Amino acid sequence: xxxxxxxxxxxxxxIGCAVARDVTTRKGLELVGGVDIDPTKTGRDxxxxxxxxxxxxxxxxKELATVLARTEAEVALHTTNSYFDQxxxxxxxxxxxxxxxxxxxxxxxxxxxxxxxxAAEVDALAKRLDRTILGTGVNPGFLMDTLPLSLTAICQQxxxxxxxxxxxxxxRRGPFQAKxxxxxxxxxxxxxMAAGRMGHVGLPESMxxxxxxxxxxxxxYEAAVEPVVADRLVKTDHCEVQPGQVRGLKQVAxxxxxxxxxxxxxxxxxxxxxDEGDTIKIAxxxxxxxKLAGTNGDIATVAIAVNAVRRVKQxxxxxxxxxxxxxxxxxx
Amino acid sequence: xxxxxxxxxxxxxxIGCAVARDVTTRKGLELVGGVDIDPTKTGRDxxxxxxxxxxxxxxxxKELATVLARTEAEVALHTTNSYFDQxxxxxxxxxxxxxxxxxxxxxxxxxxxxxxxxAAEVDALAKRLDRTILGTGVNPGFLMDTLPLSLTAICQQxxxxxxxxxxxxxxRRGPFQAKxxxxxxxxxxxxxMAAGRMGHVGLPESMxxxxxxxxxxxxxYEAAVEPVVADRLVKTDHCEVQPGQVRGLKQVAxxxxxxxxxxxxxxxxxxxxxDEGDTIKIAxxxxxxxKLAGTNGDIATVAIAVNAVRRVKQxxxxxxxxxxxxxxxxxx
Numbered sequence: 001x002x003x004x005x006x007x008x009x010x011x012x013x014x015i016g017c018a019v020a021r022d023v024t025t026r027k028g029l030e031l032v033g034g035v036d037i038d039p040t041k042t043g044r045d046x047x048x049x050x051x052x053x054x055x056x057x058x059x060x061x062k063e064l065a066t067v068l069a070r071t072e073a074e075v076a077l078h079t080t081n082s083y084f085d086q087x088x089x090x091x092x093x094x095x096x097x098x099x100x101x102x103x104x105x106x107x108x109x110x111x112x113x114x115x116x117x118x119a120a121e122v123d124a125l126a127k128r129l130d131r132t133i134l135g136t137g138v139n140p141g142f143l144m145d146t147l148p149l150s151l152t153a154i155c156q157q158x159x160x161x162x163x164x165x166x167x168x169x170x171x172r173r174g175p176f177q178a179k180x181x182x183x184x185x186x187x188x189x190x191x192x193m194a195a196g197r198m199g200h201v202g203l204p205e206s207m208x209x210x211x212x213x214x215x216x217x218x219x220x221y222e223a224a225v226e227p228v229v230a231d232r233l234v235k236t237d238h239c240e241v242q243p244g245q246v247r248g249l250k251q252v253a254x255x256x257x258x259x260x261x262x263x264x265x266x267x268x269x270x271x272x273x274x275d276e277g278d279t280i281k282i283a284x285x286x287x288x289x290x291k292l293a294g295t296n297g298d299i300a301t302v303a304i305a306v307n308a309v310r311r312v313k314q315x316x317x318x319x320x321x322x323x324x325x326x327x328x329x330x331x332x
Numbered sequence: 333x334x335x336x337x338x339x340x341x342x343x344x345x346x347i348g349c350a351v352a353r354d355v356t357t358r359k360g361l362e363l364v365g366g367v368d369i370d371p372t373k374t375g376r377d378x379x380x381x382x383x384x385x386x387x388x389x390x391x392x393x394k395e396l397a398t399v400l401a402r403t404e405a406e407v408a409l410h411t412t413n414s415y416f417d418q419x420x421x422x423x424x425x426x427x428x429x430x431x432x433x434x435x436x437x438x439x440x441x442x443x444x445x446x447x448x449x450x451a452a453e454v455d456a457l458a459k460r461l462d463r464t465i466l467g468t469g470v471n472p473g474f475l476m477d478t479l480p481l482s483l484t485a486i487c488q489q490x491x492x493x494x495x496x497x498x499x500x501x502x503x504r505r506g507p508f509q510a511k512x513x514x515x516x517x518x519x520x521x522x523x524x525m526a527a528g529r530m531g532h533v534g535l536p537e538s539m540x541x542x543x544x545x546x547x548x549x550x551x552x553y554e555a556a557v558e559p560v561v562a563d564r565l566v567k568t569d570h571c572e573v574q575p576g577q578v579r580g581l582k583q584v585a586x587x588x589x590x591x592x593x594x595x596x597x598x599x600x601x602x603x604x605x606x607d608e609g610d611t612i613k614i615a616x617x618x619x620x621x622x623k624l625a626g627t628n629g630d631i632a633t634v635a636i637a638v639n640a641v642r643r644v645k646q647x648x649x650x651x652x653x654x655x656x657x658x659x660x661x662x663x664x
Contacts, residue, residue, distance in 0.1 A: 156354050330546060
């Protein structure tokens with residue numbers, strides 16, 4: 001057997017397929033299985049399902065146990081959904097099967113603030129089984145938490161952190177354009193928002209990681225989502241937005257230490273949005289301003305999940321977060 | 333005894349004094365001693381020497397042993413000079429005295445490329461004594477190595493890395509302005525350059541850390557320093573530069589993987605220099621461009637040295653580098 005790390009892709013949606021394709025390009029990793037419940041995928045060769053252009057010689061299995069009856073593996077790349085109530089049984093099953101996990105589930109990135117009970121349960125389970133589980137991604141997982149924290153290394157004092165992420169959704173996938181409300185009427189957007197899970201997931205996780213790492217108690221957390229409305233016709237390959245309809249969303253989260261606002265996270269994703277890029281401002285000694293261009297969410301999330309595999313293999317057991325690991329770097 | 337980490341400042345030049353002052357502002361650290369060989373400093377209260385505005389109740393000692401005869405300590409912040417041949421005896425003495433070390437010595441940041449023998453000796457000594465030693469700073473230590481490496485986390489592939497640091501020396505200390513050649517004639521600058529140690533120290537260390545971490549073999553390394561010449565009169569609080577004289581330096585290092593140039597580091601420090609700031613470009617998938625403003629070298633180096641103290645206390649023994657540690661963050 002080679003010394004490459006044997007990886008199972010758990011979840012073969014668009015991100016999972018991209019993760020699996022990326023795994024096949026890495027010298028140190030070997031893709032040995034794929035799991036998905038979608039009956040249009042199960043039984044087909046994993047190489048075909050992920051769009052590799054050639055077969056890999058093994059099919060998508062509905063059950064993890066079926067993969068593990070056929071082959072050995074060390075790490076599962078878990079890419080199914082965002083929410084603890086939906087993924088908790090999955091990660092439990094994977095840990096109990098003896099695998100380490102790198103997951104793109106947003107709520108896993110730093111669950112100690114928003115989901116402390118579930119976090120403690122998963123942590124205890126992983127420790128008991130001597131396995132490691134990490135949630136990561138570009139956001140949460142990097143741009144609004146790990147990277148700002150890393151930048152505080154060169155600060156003697158930090159008084160305030162503000163992160164702004166602007167995504168021009170015109171260049172992104174159709175499902176992403178739909179997810180941010182493109183083409184909806186404003187009333188429908190607000191109704192969907194009021195009903196529940198509209199908007200980007202992960203801002204409380206980023207806030208939690210930053211506050212906890214800097215030793216500050218988060219006294220208050222506020223978040224709001226509002227529609228970004230088109231003032232002219234916007235067309236993409238996937239949709240058409242009339243003036244007055246929604247072309248995306250703006251989400252702002254604020255967190256306080258004591259009475260003072262210490263951190264804001266602003267996430268704007270909209271069609272036809274100018275000035276795409278990320279800005280991290282740290283007020284302190286010194287004041288820092290860092291601007292990033294090129295941090296495409298899909299490419300970056302796939303990358304960081306795959307790049308984290310080696311670190312997770314090396315890490316102590318339990319539920320770990322990006323701030324607990326030595327720096328994750330590209331793994332070629 | 334409190335649970336604060338007890339720190340000795342070893343070296344009380346401008347950076348050492350700034351480090352010691354910063355230590356006194358951190359809740360988790362306690363400054364318990366100061367060492368310097370300068371007879372104008374020894375015997376005077378450390379608080380007075382570092383410019384704290386009040387006494388600390390203990391004097392600068394010439395010898396580390398004298399401090400340790402008076403009090404216990406856990407970590408030495410070492411800020412004396414850049415070069416192995418000058419600091420090796422010092423760090424040996426400190427390790428043998430039982431302390432962990434955070435040093436701002438440039439050649440310690442990643443000595444495995446340029447000084448492999450010395451690196452192995454210091455590493456072996458630290459391991460034998462079960463102590464940890466780290467070299468850090470803003471550059472080397474962060475901007476041209478740790479931070480670019482951290483950014484590759486969101487890359488699926490990296491084909492090339494270029495870092496540019498531009499410092500407007502007009503706003504910096506007089507000794508810094510002199511060190512970069514401000515006010516020299518071009519011939520004198522070139523003679524001094526040819527004679528030896530003109531220019532910024534640390535580019536090979538940054539290259540070494542990046543290549544080693546990304547698993548690439550560095551096949552060739554080239555570096556050049558050239559004067560930046562004034563085309564008009566430049567005045568600062570510390571010097572005056574006539575047209576045709578040197579107002580600073582430009583240093584470029586190139587490193588190759590196989591036949592291909594993989595990384596360039598460009599360091600420009602000159603009086604009256606426009607566009608101060610740092611730019612990191614990563615070519616790959618995706619292409620990233622990151623621009624930083626506010627990374628004042630003195631403030632940032634002091635910060636990262638002090639912020640690293642806790643990580644070094646927690647780290648495995650031996651000579652560690654920034655890429656071996658969990659992310660260093662501000663320690664308030």
